[in-house]
Amino acid sequence: MASAAGLAGIGALVALAQVPPARRALARLRPAGTGPTPEQRAKAWFRVRFVGEGGGKRVTTEVAGGDPGYTETSKMISEAALCLAIDELPVTAGQVTTASALGPALRTRLQSAGISFTVVD
Secondary structure, three states: OHHHHHHHHHHHHHHHOOOHHHHHHHHHHOOOOOOOOHHHHHHOOEEEEEEEEEOOEEEEEEEEEOOOOOHHHHHHHHHHHHHHHHOOOOOOOOOOOHHHHHHHHHHHHHHHOOOEEEEOO
């Protein structure tokens, strides 16, 4: 229920942003160039669980790190770029996922950068 309410709220903000007076009012709430302080970013974190099932088995994994809005996102983008530029990657063709294209090289880089990957169950 909470996720449905969150999605509805985001949808309402997107709709309001299409109306010029509402867009200006929304822009005044958080002017461009403002964001969290370094102290706020240092306290921020994320933890995501993934559940996979196949072949009669089920596995739960967790990915966790620091501030997802700035710090960890920049690590993910930078390390993916370094993978593409430097690392020996699996041979792929067509449209593939990041995990298929960059393989364990990206996970290794992200772990070295402080993002954790854990098998929970």
